[in-house]
Amino acid sequence: MIITILCLLLFVVLTVLLEVCAYKNDEPAIRLFYVVLAFLLIPLGVIAYVKTTEELAYEKTQFERQQLIEEYENGNQFAYDDIIAFDKDLKDYKFWGSNPLVNWFYNQSIVEDVDYILYEEGE
Numbered sequence: 001m002i003i004t005i006l007c008l009l010l011f012v013v014l015t016v017l018l019e020v021c022a023y024k025n026d027e028p029a030i031r032l033f034y035v036v037l038a039f040l041l042i043p044l045g046v047i048a049y050v051k052t053t054e055e056l057a058y059e060k061t062q063f064e065r066q067q068l069i070e071e072y073e074n075g076n077q078f079a080y081d082d083i084i085a086f087d088k089d090l091k092d093y094k095f096w097g098s099n100p101l102v103n104w105f106y107n108q109s110i111v112e113d114v115d116y117i118l119y120e121e122g123e
Helices: 002-024 027-073 079-098 108-113
Strands: none
Touching (some): 027 108
């Protein structure tokens, strides 16, 4: 979120500088503006892509959780091992997602909103 705000702020500053350069009829500065603008749009595109994939990952995790619960409730004995693996992976994900040094690599909606199937929070 901070990167997006900084990119937009930089865009506003560059727009003002472009207007000043256009007023002074400074041709190289105008070309430089378009080069910097291109490099500014790249992070915004990356941010949009990452946010979209985060939402898809959250939906996939919730769907997988629901499928495992339904299989277990229907009497599938093999689903128990899958549930244990899911809870273990989710526990690791929540552990590293709560670490302030590396939490920007983890989807916070999964860390905060997805619950364990069999584990309790204190385990």
